Amino acid sequence: MTKKKIAIYGKGGIGKSTTVSNIAASYDNSTFVIGCDPKSDTTRTLVGKRIPTILDTMRNNKNPVLDDVLYEGFNNTLCVESGGPEPGVGCAGRGVIVAMKLLNQLGAFDSNPELVIYDVLGDVVCGGFSVPLREEYADEVYIVTSGEYMSLYAANNIAKGIRKLNGKLGGIICNCRNVENEVEIVSEFAKLLSTEVIGIIPRSPLVQSSEFQAKTVVEVYPDSDQSNEYRKLIKSIMDNDNLVAPTPLESEEFEKFFYSYVDN
Structure with a gap:
């Protein structure tokens, strides 16, 4: 039986995908990672390459089977990417709904993985990107943020x-x-x-170094302090x-909080 179904949200570029891939790589039981970002890069470091997205697969095959979209990644993770429309065409959130x-x-969920992780683009306002919550695929949410203004501002909107x-x-994950x-x-x-x-x-240079190799920090530098932080x-x-x-x-409350705290 699935123990946890979680969704990771946060401002674009804040490190959601890096966080998701590394915590998935750190978990030693059955894990299913579902990339819900149209960039389709969540699972790249788990599989070692970009995998075909569900939307791309469906464009070429109207009757796909599970093996067409599901890939095995590091530490026996199962990986899927929802994908999105052509740039400038259509609604990216629609890809999540279709996927x-x-x-x-x-x-895809019949095997009852112990952990299911959804990596979701930060704009929860869009109907498509709210699917993991709205349709109750995920039971709990974690927000990735830094101490920067725009990251916290996005986190507050996600909380709304x-x-x-x-x-x-x-809880909140502080990606420094x-x-x-x-x-x-x-x-x-x-x-x-x-x-x-x-x-x-x-913040660690090991992240960029491992991603350059299309791998997680946990795979490339398993004994590092950074890997231990993902395990924790x-x-x-x-x-x-x-x-x-x-x-x-x-x-107004957010503005007052941020600037008064920074000034202090």
Whole structure:
């Protein structure tokens, strides 16, 4: 039986896919990773290459089978990418809707993996990208952010979306960018959302080095401190039962919080 079905949200470029792939690589039980970002790069470092997306496969094959879209990655992870439309054409969120319908039809979840992870583009406002929550594929959400203004602003908007969809927030993941007072400001932000920082991932050159090889840090540098941080994070997530309805800030409250804290 599946123990956890989680969705990872965050501002574009904040490190969601890196976080997802490395925590998946760190988990030693059956794990299913579903990339819901039209960039389709979530599973690249798990599989070692870009895999065909569900939308691309369906364009060429109207009756795909599960083996056409499901790939095995590092540490026996199962990997899927939803894909998206041609650039500038159509709704990217639509790809998530189509992908989830097909995965259900093909029995992709019949094996009951212990952990299912959805890597979702940060804009939860869009109907397509809210699918993991709206359709109850995911039971809990984790938001990746740094201490930067735009990252926190996006995280606050995501929290608004989670609350509107009656979702449950499991915590904040601080993916450090080495800005001043970063851990402190993210920790205070988490408190204002009625949650906590569940993991702190330091900035490390090992991330870029491993991704250059199309691999996770956990695979290339298994004994590194960075890999240990990803292992600690997935353990904290799997042990976590403190799920809350977030209390996002109104725009003026957020501005006051950020700038007063930075000034201090």
